[in-house]
Amino acid sequence: MTERFSFSLLATDGRARRGEIAMPRGIVRTPAFMPVGTAGTVKAMYLDQVRDLGADIILGNVYHLMLRPGAERVARLGGLHDFARWPHPILTDSGGFQVMSLAELRKLDETGVTFRSHVDGSVHSLTPERSIEIQGLLDSDIQMQLDECIRLPAERAEIERAMELSLRWAERCRVAFGDQPGKAMFGIVQGGDLADLRQRSAERLAAMDLKGYAVGGLAVGEPQEVMLAILDETLPVLPQEKPRYLMGVGTPDDIIKSVARGIDMFDCVMPTRAGRHGLAYTRFGKINLKNARHADDPRPLDETSDCPAARDYSRAYLHHLVKTNESLGGMLLTWNNLAYYQQLMAGIRAAIEAKRYDAFCAEVTEAWAKGDMPALAG
């Protein structure tokens, strides 16, 4: 096992990249999808299952973990890997995004951000240095800089102010992180929907020679074309030899199109959240198990899947579990969805290696467009 964090490009097909991030806790095959383990648990899943599906890395949220159970407590208990029983790599976000979206009474200035917990109203502050300290206490393998992620649409001046602040915070995080050969701290490109600001952000971060780069502030409601255009404008500015992480993205379609533009890493709550709301991601597209058409359907979601949740349980049973709010419904659909996402990533990686990524995308897109199998005749 390697002692140093490193990234290798194993193959490319157009701008799509097949790579490997090596860390002391394991190898992450890229393009990679990171299941979201918000508070030290991927909701409705045993982490052993998540591993068995092929996940090399999961994500933890600093905002949630600093409030409960607390970063110092996790450190006393041996770090997040021991705490949650996930001995493989973990990426943590900086906490900034969720401070903006969940916390109350935020006050942001050059120093950092002060906020009230949405749980108990207690007051906390997060500076670039404290965010890195918390991520260190969690013993996170890939740590993210604190940034300011603003809502779009916004005025250019406001986008630029937040982008420049994020750059200054990136530098403070770089210093706070220091020299940790087995771990990485990633910078985050900001700049809203403005190409020149995105490029300036990417150039200045590239100059810091960080171990990886994320694109932030996307997948916050803008049309997919806007997101893809920003990737087209931004990624060429980032160094080829570093991993690129598109934060909070996305649908299967977002993922294949972003990989085509050179993204290596993704995280998103969609497969887990949708699973708890009766929605299944499949090779036939998204299926709503609440729909009455499934009530008498003995067929599984996808008999060709390796995942028991997709292969072994009837749609009628899944429909029943969803309609009666039984926890097994969320358990099975989350399992199915994470299995589908990991299968998609495995397919993406194989297609890049085989230099047939465009054909692969056309195939999966066609299958999604064709839609679900016809309902059984009544």
Place this chain on the structure above:
Amino acid sequence: MTERFSFSLLATDGRARRGEIAMPRGIVRTPAFMPVGTAGTVKAMYLDQVRDLGADIILGNVYHLMLRPGAERVARLGGLHDFARWPHPILTDSGGFQVMSLAELRKLDETGVTFRSHVDGSVHSLTPERSIEIQGLLDSDIQMQLDECIRLPAERAEIERAMELSLRWAERCRVAFGDQPGKAMFGIVQGGDLADLRQRSAERLAAMDLKGYAVGGLAVGEPQEVMLAILDETLPVLPQEKPRYLMGVGTPDDIIKSVARGIDMFDCVMPTRAGRHGLAYTRFGKINLKNARHADDPRPLDETSDCPAARDYSRAYLHHLVKTNESLGGMLLTWNNLAYYQQLMAGIRAAIEAKRYDAFCAEVTEAWAKGDMPALAG
């Protein structure tokens, strides 16, 4: 595999019995605890896990299943075993108890009971014949007679009326069930807290020569001594060669004391419900994971357990999951609790075989009384 439902007594120790119920779908080792699978799912568990813990049989609730997904639908889908993916024996209740406790606008007469669904207000009726029909549609292996279970305390006249009605309904269920060699229909002893009524009920049911007998109307809030006294008065009247099922019971202490009196089968929501409310059943007694004493405790619930939920996860992590309402908390504690109940039943069975049942009860009771391991020094 046997073609006929049968019960064999393999060993006794005092009044405690070690037996085996043989059915086409499998053997049930008694004394047995049946996890409650209300609506075709044991909440927060995969049924494969339930099986792996040593459960030979689970329980389904007619009231829930007739409302959703509907008995005729389950029949079209191949029966409850296929629907829920549990190919082993299933016992179903008659629906009567939950009509009394959950439904609205009940109207009960000699014919049966009419009620409004607590789900959508729709009107349904349940007669002895319809209850058996529904249990047949579900393809239940052990079916229960429809009975009237009244609340205590009650006047003697009221207890007697309900007991006599239950006897007439037992006879109607016996006729409706007919001759099904591979399955069984059990009668239910009623009679409140009145010994002579309980004995009359038991005698009249015994005369019907049913394949098994339940004691109903207990564990509805009365002190444990009352329940045990009724068992002492009732069980000698029931035929030795038939299985005896104490419905809705109970705590581990209720179970060991009822086995000592000759009970063979139990069901109870306690281990599953408690698991979703942060409570763990262990050999140290019941542990409340919400308690702050666990917040920094790296020790598992019970390092000697075979169950991963008990052995591998820290109390600190379980505390965190419970406090943050993460579904994995309920999943792990339900798993732990059902594992503990099945371990207890295995211990009970081994102790009866070894003719050391009293000593076994003294040992487990002493361990419960001693309580949990001391908290870690702060």
